[in-house]
Amino acid sequence: MIETNMSSIDTKDPFAARTRAVLSELEAGGQLKKFQTIEGPMGAKVRLRDHGEVVCLCSNNYLGLANHPDVVESGIEGLRRYGAGTASVRFICGTFDCHEKIERRIADLHGVEASYTFSSCWNANEAIFATLCEPGDIIISDELNHASIIDGIRLASVIKKGVHKKVFRHSDLDSLRERLEAARANPEVTGQAWVVTDGVFSMEGDIGDLPGLRSVCDEFGAKLVVDDSHGTGVMGPTGRGTHEHWGMDGKSIDLFTSTLGKALGGGAGGYMAGSKEMIDLMIQRGRPTLFSNALPATVACSADKAIEILMNEPDRVAKLRDNVAYARDGIRAVGFEVLESPTAILPIIVHDTAKAIAMSKRLLELGVFVIGFGYPVVPEGEARLRCQISAAHERTHLDEFLEQLKVLKAEF
Numbered sequence: 001m002i003e004t005n006m007s008s009i010d011t012k013d014p015f016a017a018r019t020r021a022v023l024s025e026l027e028a029g030g031q032l033k034k035f036q037t038i039e040g041p042m043g044a045k046v047r048l049r050d051h052g053e054v055v056c057l058c059s060n061n062y063l064g065l066a067n068h069p070d071v072v073e074s075g076i077e078g079l080r081r082y083g084a085g086t087a088s089v090r091f092i093c094g095t096f097d098c099h100e101k102i103e104r105r106i107a108d109l110h111g112v113e114a115s116y117t118f119s120s121c122w123n124a125n126e127a128i129f130a131t132l133c134e135p136g137d138i139i140i141s142d143e144l145n146h147a148s149i150i151d152g153i154r155l156a157s158v159i160k161k162g163v164h165k166k167v168f169r170h171s172d173l174d175s176l177r178e179r180l181e182a183a184r185a186n187p188e189v190t191g192q193a194w195v196v197t198d199g200v201f202s203m204e205g206d207i208g209d210l211p212g213l214r215s216v217c218d219e220f221g222a223k224l225v226v227d228d229s230h231g232t233g234v235m236g237p238t239g240r241g242t243h244e245h246w247g248m249d250g251k252s253i254d255l256f257t258s259t260l261g262k263a264l265g266g267g268a269g270g271y272m273a274g275s276k277e278m279i280d281l282m283i284q285r286g287r288p289t290l291f292s293n294a295l296p297a298t299v300a301c302s303a304d305k306a307i308e309i310l311m312n313e314p315d316r317v318a319k320l321r322d323n324v325a326y327a328r329d330g331i332r333a334v335g336f337e338v339l340e341s342p343t344a345i346l347p348i349i350v351h352d353t354a355k356a357i358a359m360s361k362r363l364l365e366l367g368v369f370v371i372g373f374g375y376p377v378v379p380e381g382e383a384r385l386r387c388q389i390s391a392a393h394e395r396t397h398l399d400e401f402l403e404q405l406k407v408l409k410a411e412f
Helices: 014-028 069-082 090-094 097-110 121-132 147-159 173-185 210-220 276-285 297-312 314-334 353-365 395-411
Strands: 045-048 052-056 114-118 138-142 164-168 193-198 223-227 255-259 270-274 345-351 371-373 383-388
Touching: 052 395, 069 097, 069 297, 097 114, 097 270, 097 297, 114 121, 114 276, 121 147, 121 223, 121 255, 121 270, 121 276, 138 147, 138 173, 147 164, 147 193, 164 173, 173 193, 173 210, 193 210, 210 223, 270 276, 297 314, 314 345, 314 395, 345 353, 353 371, 353 383, 353 395
Parallel strands: 138 164, 138 193, 193 223, 223 255
Antiparallel strands: 045 052, 114 270, 255 270, 345 383, 371 383
16 A cells, blocks of 8 residues: 655645545544455464564455365366466457356356356446446435445446436345336336346345345336345355345346355456346457456366365355354353344444444554445444355354453453
8 A cells, every 4th residue: 555645745735635634534533444465375373564473353254265276276277278368358359268158157156148257246236237237227225235336337337328316225026126116107118127136235234125126026027136236146945146045046037136245256347247138248349358368267267176165165155154153152141232133244333333333453563354335435423343254164163253252351
């Protein structure tokens, strides 16, 4: 991270003046983000500069595949075979057979016809509505959806004048129905209705009611889009995602987006998966597909291996589920409030933002890496320590975490 001497900035420069004010306000409020530097691979434990080896409970490495030897070797072999990258967008000369392979694998994972990869899931969410919507369409979004969905909807409404956007109360089917009924009565809404939700909501650790959403969407002829970035590899008996958790097949969802940067290898990249028609239209008209380089081949190869491991080793998902149950019970036994959820995200509610940050700092001193979140990332009064569990964790790691929580409980 580059450090700037703020006192040397010319305050007659409007940008410099306001930037200095913002950064000073963040620092005074204890909200200035400071990066921790990891000196080695991601795993159940990581080596942090100035802190040594610590138990890591803030990574999305849910299946412990980020440093799996087969995943690493597949990435290295991809680098040897294909080089550093495509040096082009795909429709010109930038599609390698490794892209075709991983996209078939992703489609199989979700049980749908086709998929397409992007450099990030943010990029995929940015592409959906700006590409697939037309004037007269309406997009209705859960109020707690990820920022990438929110920005993608905003972008669509700017690029495609006449695309309408509404928000429904979090996981509230009655609120969604009200929005769809109002859209049906609105003479300006003449096209397709789209409903979009996270599968797993990353700050709360709760899940979207996909069966309920599907039912309401069917009632109004709406398309259902699910970003399952925190559910893929985690939810359901075989880790297919939140739809599998609910006993739904992949074709019950009109379009998935998800990431390769969490459970599926932990590298980078994202994708969308759905009908061949939707993917074909995205390939032909999506600005991120037409003007951005392909997923790096090394990531395509390592992520493909990660998905193969997921599909061949269901015990890995079972171990994650056991670890989550053990950690959740242990947190409660210590005396902390933890939100109930079937996901691998365990938010410990401490209410006050300054307290969450101080507790996070103290845990790191005790050898446990957990991040505290407060306002404005979560609502005022709902600050928390967000703990994320991995199949890579052994009971010794979780016991160490729980022992340090006891220290924290005594001190705070």
